[in-house]
Amino acid sequence: DTGVSQNPRHKITKRGQNVTFRCDPISEHNRLYWYRQTLGQGPEFLTYFQNEAQLEKSRLLSDRFSAERPKGSFSTLEIQRTEQGDSAMYLCASSFSGSSYNEQFFGPGTRLTVL
Amino acid sequence: AQKVTQAQTEISVVEKEDVTLDCVYETRDTTYYLFWYKQPPSGELVFLIRRNSFDEQNEISGRYSWNFQKSTSSFNFTITASQVVDSAVYFCALEADSWGKLQFGAGTQVVVTP
Numbered sequence: 001d002t003g004v005s006q007n008p009r010h011k012i013t014k015r016g017q018n019v020t021f022r023c024d025p026i027s028e029h030n031r032l033y034w035y036r037q038t039l040g041q042g043p044e045f046l047t048y049f050q051n052e053a054q055l056e057k058s059r060l061l062s063d064r065f066s067a068e069r070p071k072g073s074f075s076t077l078e079i080q081r082t083e084q085g086d087s088a089m090y091l092c093a094s095s096f097s098g099s100s101y102n103e104q105f106f107g108p109g110t111r112l113t114v115l
Numbered sequence: 116a117q118k119v120t121q122a123q124t125e126i127s128v129v130e131k132e133d134v135t136l137d138c139v140y141e142t143r144d145t146t147y148y149l150f151w152y153k154q155p156p157s158g159e160l161v162f163l164i165r166r167n168s169f170d171e172q173n174e175i176s177g178r179y180s181w182n183f184q185k186s187t188s189s190f191n192f193t194i195t196a197s198q199v200v201d202s203a204v205y206f207c208a209l210e211a212d213s214w215g216k217l218q219f220g221a222g223t224q225v226v227v228t229p
Binding site for chain 2: 031033040042043048055089095104107108
């Protein structure tokens with residue numbers, strides 16, 4: 001296992017289109033997080049899963065955003081009717097709740113550009 | 116409310132100089148964790164160090180060291196004898212929830228020139 005992977009790495013779409021991103025966490029990690037990072041800013045929390053349960057969603061996650069984690073493995077983040085303001089880097093991270101360290105391992109991100 | 120402030124936007128140094136990055140945090144929780152992450156030009160966030168609120172002992176790990184002072188809510192990070200490969204954006208982060216949600220600062224760009 002080489003770490004958290006995210007696909008695609010880059011996505012260019014036209015305003016109004018739907019997009020879906022995928023995150024594959026480290027296999028033994030039961031926690032999965034989505035963050036969004038805009039240029040010149042730190043990552044901002046979007047949502048969190050423990051196993052397959054989505055336990056918290058940020059106010060940043062409007063009703064156009066939906067995230068799933070079926071079977072507690074990979075996760076998908078879908079954005080419907082994209083807007084130019086959705087352009088950002090979308091980061092996925094995973095961790096293991098049984099670890100005393102609770103270190104989150106981040107994936108390389110998916111850079112979304114909405115034209 | 117939780118907040119992390121990194122007042123330094125960019126720091127430029129010449130190789131072998133020391134670099135100290137400032138981080139000030141706000142939280143009402145008595146139990147929390149503080150982190151430093153590095154984001155090189157490739158974009159992937161890399162975990163560097165973690166500290167819990169009960170342990171103010173400052174430590175050194177290789178070329179990295181940190182100074183945690185609860186009285187001033189500061190968690191500063193120092194790179195000793197900087198190298199060109201240290202060029203990156205460094206983020207300070209606060210975790211005050213039991214399930215690990217991180218609150219990041221805006222980051223400090225470190226530029227190390229030969």
